[in-house]
Amino acid sequence: MASQPGLSRLFAQAARLKRAPRRGAHWAIRGYQLSLSMLVGRHCRHWPSCSSYTDEAIQRFGLWRGGWIGVARICRCTPLGTSGIDLVCEELPPDSAWYRPWRYGRWRGVNAPEQP
Template identity: 45%
Template structure:
């Protein structure tokens, strides 16, 4: 049930990845891109914490942050390390 809720929560991100991002081209200053970061964070940590991490990541995007490599933090309390 939780996996289904996570997939539903990620629908807007998937729509962006497959419908809008190809039209606009690569614009993200981070690696992985913010949309890929969102998918990994929500998959790894769940909707609340993953959503919070994604919000923080998107808030960094702007002229005052250089971007670069910014991975999802490791999950130290995950029961199943193969969730990602």
């Protein structure tokens, strides 16, 4: 029974390690929001902003999947692209896989809430 506390400590360390890429990406995005974004100006065609959207996607789906979702959103944020309310999807598309990362993102349209 002496190994139980050591085992739980090991699992806790593994969980912290697993969250490390997400935390690193979060702080990189936050640094951008507090520095470069303030200098350039906070103009985004969507709500939430592209950096907030990417941060939420990474926190929800992990660095690889969420990063690709964020890249797709940034590619849509152009003068000829979409605008308006665009929320992070609740679930990943069913045909997405780690070796086809372009399938994670929505490259056209927005994910707006239902209108009453």
